[in-house]
Amino acid sequence: MTTTLEARREAVADHERRATRAVTQYAVGGTWYIGIWYFVVSVVAAVVVITIEVRNGGVGINPAAGPAGSARFFLFVMAILLPLMITPVHLAAGGTRRTLTRGFLRGGAAVGLMFAAVSTLLVVVQPVVLGWLDVPVVGDPFPILTYLGTQVALCIVYVFTGNAIAISYYRFGGWVGTAVLLLLLLPPALAEYATTVGLVTGLPLPSPAVVVVGCAVALAASATALWFMFRDLQVRPRVG
Amino acid sequence: MTAKPESAETVAPFAAELRDVVVRYDRDGEPALDRTDLTIPAGTITGLLGRNGAGKSTLLSLLAGFRRPTSGEVLVGEPGSLEAAYENPWASMNVQLVRESGDVWGDERVSESLSHYELLRPAWDADLAGLVLDTLEVDRCTKYEALSRGKKSAVAAAVGLASRAPLTIFDEVYLGMDAPSRYAFYDLLLADYAEHPRTIVLSSHLIEEIERLFEHVAILDHGRTLLSEPAEDLRGRGTSLTGPADVVARHVGDRRVLSEQRLGRTAQVAVLGSFDAAQRAAAVSDGLELDGVTLQDLFVHLTATDVAPAQPGSGAPVAQPQEER
Structure with missing residues (x-):
């Protein structure tokens, strides 16, 4: 009753597809499970803030700030939580580190795209709503596609980095994990610099080449970090 | 969800082998496994015995590919075609390690975790999982964290049995169960083993009540294999x-x-x-x-501190107490 090579190859390929899909679905589903509430709460909070500002004499509102601009930080937190929950279960169920890596890469890309799309939609909708309320919109106008592109890059980089940080602490513990954290934060810092819509907003606007190359390097670096952290992950024993 | 491949039900029981395996968790600490050699024969129920800290859980996590050894080889597979256990999809999909912790999602309903196992385990039997949970009175709609320790163990038992993996390993999963549940689990295990032969490894401190299941016994002591032999031979000692x-x-x-x-x-x-x-x-x-004699009596004797552990690199050695005849 020995398995033939052909049957085995087929079974392994099928298994890896299933395992990768399971992780991808978990990453996307887990993020949206809470993410939907993130957007609801953020929008409600933004409405409350705008209402208060309007009642107090009216100030300018930048549509890129608020819920639209902070989605990546929410994704970052979720990306730290999810790997710790699924990794032991996935490996116990017959998955591998490779399927974990692929699943989180695909899942990260998917939620990055989705959250960037929703953020962009908010940016498009917000000036319209503010116009109805006679609230002036401040900030330089920018092409929506450029905004979408930079949000996609930022969101995905933050997800990959969050995943890598989670596994880094799992693998290396507190002290080394914190040291590695500084390295792992370089890709999002680069993406922020390249897009200048995040933490380093005071900097001059980079050229399009800097934006494209910076985002590409940040994406590649964060994906590599994720792969590196997962590829040799050792599951801790529960008992001696 | 695509249909599972036909080969899922036709994989032969796995054997397992450790060759000169060392595992160190700390660079300067005592090794958890110290030049261990061990063979687990295919198609048997093997009891893995050892005192606390003997290295049982470490050894079992190696077989499941949860970790790789510091040095040495860990092989699993169909007899005659053993291969590395670590990060090998063929091995991962056919080896099921069940730990007492269950390796399920704590804040989800039990059924959610079982669905994940069903998706990944080629030979998963959902009916059997349901039967085990019903027999051990576990509500699969309850969140895992809300279950008692015994019920959590029951979930782990269900995962192990329903996976029908060619190498299924239970690492102390039944310790949390009360006696009736444990005996019900043993009966379920034996019945399913008879119908679907595979290799089962049971690690337990409850030797007296579980030894009737063993066809083969391996004893670990201080990170080394003290002996590995058919249960009948051991009882005859x-x-x-x-x-x-x-x-x-x-x-x-x-x-x-x-x-x-x-x-x-x-x-x-x-x-x-x-x-x-x-x-x-x-x-x-x-x-x-x-x-x-009972395995428990022999185990207590063989792992007593005055019996020297096996010498490293000597295969699967046997302790030779002076009084033995």
């Missing part, structure tokens, strides 16, 4: 004598006593070593009953 205390004492002589029980004038004494035909005939003619 000792002899149990029952009868009048003074007659028993005469036949025990200077043999090493493993355990002794007395009820009035009747004694039951387990000794190390076997009786030859003449000795056996003499004991029987004196009215004694002779039998094998």
Whole structure:
């Protein structure tokens, strides 16, 4: 009753597809499970803030700030939580580190795209709503596609980095994990610099080449970090 | 969800082998496994015994590819085609390690975790999982964290049995169960093993109640394999004598006593070593009953601190107490 090579190859390929899909679905589903509430709460909070500002004499509102601009930080937190929950279960169920890596890469890309799309939609909708309320919109106008592109890059980089940080602490513990954290934060810092819509907003606007190359390097670096952290992950024993 | 491949049900029981395996968790600390060699035969129920800290859980996590050894080889697979266990999808999909913790999502309903296993395990039997949970009275709609320790163990048992993996490993999963649940689990395990032969490894401290299941026994001690042999051979290493205390004492002589029980004038004494035909005939003619000893008595003796552990690199060695005959 020995398995033939052909049957085995087929079974392994099928298994890896299933395992990768399971992780991808978990990453996307887990993020949206809470993410939907993130957007609801953020929008409600933004409405409350705008209402208060309007009642107090009216100030300018930048549509890129608020819920639209902070989605990546929410994704970052979720990306730290999810790997710790699924990794032991996935490996116990017959998955591998490779399927974990692929699943989180695909899942990260998917939620990055989705959250960037929703953020962009908010940016498009917000000036319209503010116009109805006679609230002036401040900030330089920018092409929506450029905004979408930079949000996609930022969101995905933050997800990959969050995943890598989670596994880094799992693998290396507190002290080394914190040291590695500084390295792992370089890709999002680069993406922020390249897009200048995040933490380093005071900097001059980079050229399009800097934006494209910076985002590409940040994406590649964060994906590599994720792969590196997962590829040799050792599951801790529960008992001696 | 695509249909599972037909080969899922036709994989032969796996064997497993450790060759000169060392595992260190800390660079300067004692190794959890120290140049361990071990063979687990395919198609058997193997009991993995050892005292606390002997390295059982570490060894089992190696077989499941949860971690790789510091040095040495860990191989699993169909007999004649063993291959590395670590990060090998063929091995991962066909080896199921169940730990007491269950490796399920704590804040989700039990059914959610079972769905994940069903998606990944090629030979998963959802009906069997349901049967185990029903028998052990676990509501699969309850969140795992809300279950008692015994019910959590029951979930782990369900995962292990329903996976029908060619190498299924239970690492102390039934410790949290009460006695009726444990016996129900043993019955379910034996029934399903008879119907779907595979290799099962059971690690437990409850040796007395579980030893009837073992066909093969491996004992770990201080990170090394003390012995690995068929359960019957191991039981034959000792002899149990029952009868009048003074007659028993005469036949025990200077043999090493493993355990002794007395009820009035009747004694039951387990000794190390076997009786030859003449000795056996003499004991029987004196009215004694002779039998094998329990694995627990042998285990206690073999892992006592005055019995030297096996020498490294000597295959799967056997302890040789001086008194053994």
